[in-house]
Amino acid sequence: MFSDPDIEYHDDINKHGGRVRSFRHERGNWASYAYAVFHPREEFLEMLEEVMSVARKHGIILNKMEEFHISLSQTVILRHHWINPFVQSIKERLCSVNRFLCVADQLKVYVNKEKTRSFLGLEVVTGHQQLLEIVSEVDKSLQEFNLETFYQNPSFHVSLAWCVGDVTKSFQGACLQELQKVLDEFEDSDLLTRFSAEEICCKCGNKVMSFSLQ
Template sequence: MAGLNLIQEYSSDTDDEAKNSNEENQTGFNVAKPSRLPLPESILSLKGVEHHTDVVDDPLKHQGRIRSFKHERGNWASLVYLDYDPSEEILQWMKNTVGEILKTGNLFEEFHVSLTRTLILKFHWIDSFVEAVKNIARNYPGFVMELNGIKVYCNDDKTRTFLGITVQSTNNSLGSLTGTLNKLLDEYQLPPFYEDALFHVSIWWCVGDHKQILETLLPKLTSNFHEFLTNHPEHHFVQVDSLKCKIGNKLYTFNLSEFKF
């Protein structure tokens, strides 16, 4: 309140000064002017910042990708997923075989299996949401994930096309885990995961809807991938022992409970 009072006092003195100046002009007499009260350094040093500035999406800054939803202050893009760390042999297969057959597009630099859609969390939801995901992980045993085949996907807006390695899990652990997360999402009135979801690791993408064209190349890609797994059976299965939750630029890792077959 002291700062506000100082501002009001400064404003009042300025008004008086203007009033006295008018009186001098009207009467011809000099009226003593009060000394101006200077603004304190603490106020003079304040710098304003832009408030509620719109963020303009520029696809050129991220390889032509188009934001699926408008950026709004207080909204945080979020995702719950499983990490997939491919072996050097699989990475080489991706670079050589996929790159050779498709000729264009982009390989992902990081790989994962999504368990939710990309969600929009309000800032005041974050703490409780993170705690809930942590509790889910704590009560879920680790499991084995099996790599199966190759499939083409397109996002909801038809702005990007993906190539992915399909996966399945022992005892339907992926479906069960997603079902539990869906119940949590319902508490926040957030959309559930896709009803007909096919769990997969996205490995390649391109801008636009090219699903129909890429599906003609699937037989060759699938045959090549199965041949790779036959020659490298040790890469056919992946152990899953943690759950990831990414909110904005924050990443949370929660260990699943003791691994079980």
Template structure:
């Protein structure tokens, strides 16, 4: 019996058709209603619209809209000596702020080198995707990572400009080998592969909008600062893991 049937069928006496009023004897206590069985009642969840507010993210704008069930996924490696970079980053940040007339210049939240573009996966594709990555990366050797210069990049949407450290020739060759393996998996999943001629770099600072022209005017000065820190705050590091982040899930794959 449905919950509605319980309510409609409840009443004292069986001759209720004779009167609109129900007469209850003195001292009579109504019995408790039995708990209705709602197991077959369909419940439709309410989907809340996600509103992106750049003010909550230092003015950053999403490059693609938030959609429930879509997991933003990308492959990258981390720079393990982040604390050692602080002095270099502070010096570069001061130089950039002077040129941009006090326009906000933010430090990147983490220092990493992308090995893929950001792709969108459905939840049930995450496990086979990461399993394929594990198989593809098995046997690859760890990398001696080092940098040689500063380069300015602007994202495809022209919403942010980045000041980055570009990896040197030797590191570039090693990263290219890993990226080719990642591209094979992406291609099998009909997802966008990495850039045809990738420029591997580690972004350390960013500003809103397209400020590439203004920042490229001072690249020589920024390179002078970097040259003074190579071997001191800017150390070579050994990379022995590749990371993949999908939404709030993090996967790590060991290199030999």
């Protein structure tokens, strides 16, 4: 199911836009996290392009995310032989969780712990409680392996785009307000920013394992 954990890996930051890894890659260690899937409509991507265009006018050059999701854990390091039991633990804990509605329509700026990347995201305003309940179960699985649990009082969000460094000051004031106005006035924005949370995934290295909610 997984490639040989003893194959040595050489990282090249030029392959991922100058991003700096939070964890140095080591043989047998897999950077892993859990998340809820968000499959955007084509019109959502058009709306995002317009938001990014306005950001450029304010001197902020953003890179669109390759995929869209809501994080349900921090990125943790799993040993290769932990992966299957860890994923199975999460799957069993969430087997009776029902699908639910999420609305993410408030733009907010986030920065990673290392201050190496900033993210423009859509904060979840509906579905927050259900996401908290899922995180509680994921945290229990993390604790089984003595791994760090999720943030206290999390701001659940869908990251839309990113840039290198901490640029929160650049978004302050009129910039973020203007970006929010672009989103609010986009045709059918109220439909584009709501979705049903139906699938939970665990990504371990370059491997993704998913399972559906009820």
